[in-house]
Amino acid sequence: MQQTRRSVMKAGGALGLLAVLGSTLLKPGRALAAWNKGAFEAKSAIDAMKALGMSNAEDSKDIVIRAPDIAENGAVVPIDVTSNIPGTTSISVFIEKNPFPYTGTFDFSQGAVPFVHLRAKLGESTPVRVVAAAGGKYYTTAKEVKVTIGGCGG
Amino acid sequence: MADPMKIRATLQGDVADVRVLMAHPMETGQRKQAGKAVPLHFIQSITAQLNGKTVFSADISQAISRNPVFAFKVKGAKAGDKIVITWKDNNGETRTDETTVRAGL
Numbered sequence: 001m002q003q004t005r006r007s008v009m010k011a012g013g014a015l016g017l018l019a020v021l022g023s024t025l026l027k028p029g030r031a032l033a034a035w036n037k038g039a040f041e042a043k044s045a046i047d048a049m050k051a052l053g054m055s056n057a058e059d060s061k062d063i064v065i066r067a068p069d070i071a072e073n074g075a076v077v078p079i080d081v082t083s084n085i086p087g088t089t090s091i092s093v094f095i096e097k098n099p100f101p102y103t104g105t106f107d108f109s110q111g112a113v114p115f116v117h118l119r120a121k122l123g124e125s126t127p128v129r130v131v132a133a134a135g136g137k138y139y140t141t142a143k144e145v146k147v148t149i150g151g152c153g154g
Numbered sequence: 155m156a157d158p159m160k161i162r163a164t165l166q167g168d169v170a171d172v173r174v175l176m177a178h179p180m181e182t183g184q185r186k187q188a189g190k191a192v193p194l195h196f197i198q199s200i201t202a203q204l205n206g207k208t209v210f211s212a213d214i215s216q217a218i219s220r221n222p223v224f225a226f227k228v229k230g231a232k233a234g235d236k237i238v239i240t241w242k243d244n245n246g247e248t249r250t251d252e253t254t255v256r257a258g259l
Contacts, residue, residue, distance in 0.1 A: 035198050035199060035213050036213065040213075040215050075219060075220070076219045076220075077219075095217055098217050099182075099184065100215055100216070100217065102215055103214065103215050103217040103218065104212055104213055104214035104215055104217075104218065105212065105213050106210065106211075106212045106226070107210070107211045107212065108209070108210060108226075109207075109208060109209060109210075109211075110204070110207045110208065110209045110228075111204075111209060111228050111229040111230040111231075112209040112210050112226060112227065112228045112229070113169060113226070113227035113228065113229055115225075115226060115227050116212075116224065116225070116226055117173075117223070117224060117225035117226070118214075118218060118222070118223070118224055119218065119219040119222065119223050120217050120218055120219060121180075121182065121216075121217050121218070121219055
């Protein structure tokens with residue numbers, strides 16, 4: 001078989017195109033799975049919940065938020081969340097009046113108890129909203145925390 | 155390289171109570187120093203494994219406090235089980251540390 005320069009170039013070009021296609025097709029999927037930028041950059045809890053597909057969450061008394069009623073220092077506010085809903089797989093936290101309310105999602109698997117303790121910055125007095133995911137449905141509750149000194153800016 | 159995490163895992167019955175302290179500035183991008191905004195620099199994701207199985211993972215924002223502290227609980231753990239925790243920040247820096255589950259009192 002005789003291979004001319006032209007055919008070699010063609011084959012190389014096709015390979016290159018495939019490589020480019022492959023990388024662009026794979027990257028968005030990975031980025032989505034890694035960190036939900038849209039939700040984290042949303043400026044209201046409602047928009048963030050929409051970006052996460054949680055806007056239909058129903059109120060539940062089975063989620064317990066333990067946080068101070070009055071936080072003296074908004075830079076470090078301890079928050080304990082426990083979900084008593086059977087089959088809870090994740091807990092998401094939204095600090096409604098922060099510049100970017102979506103604070104994080106905590107996933108539990110392989111025997112982890114649906115409980116998390118975290119320490120967050122609160123810019124001002126705000127409701128802290130928690131959404132728990134269980135069996136493909138979302139449940140929510142909120143607790144008001146008063147802040148005497150803000151934790152953002154300065 | 156960031157400073158090591160401090161991880162403590164203590165058994166309470168068959169539940170391991172895991173507490174972790176990470177050394178990270180968690181800059182919000184809103185703070186100013188000498189009139190210039192300090193750039194956003196924060197941990198984005200965390201995973202924790204018990205004996206190689208992922209039990210706890212989190213995607214977090216800059217609203218988590220500086221030098222973040224987290225606690226979580228894993229049922230069915232035994233003394234001597236290995237806990238490995240990894241974090242990754244928005245600059246792509248990562249850090250992994252491990253500890254073993256200690257028997258409780």
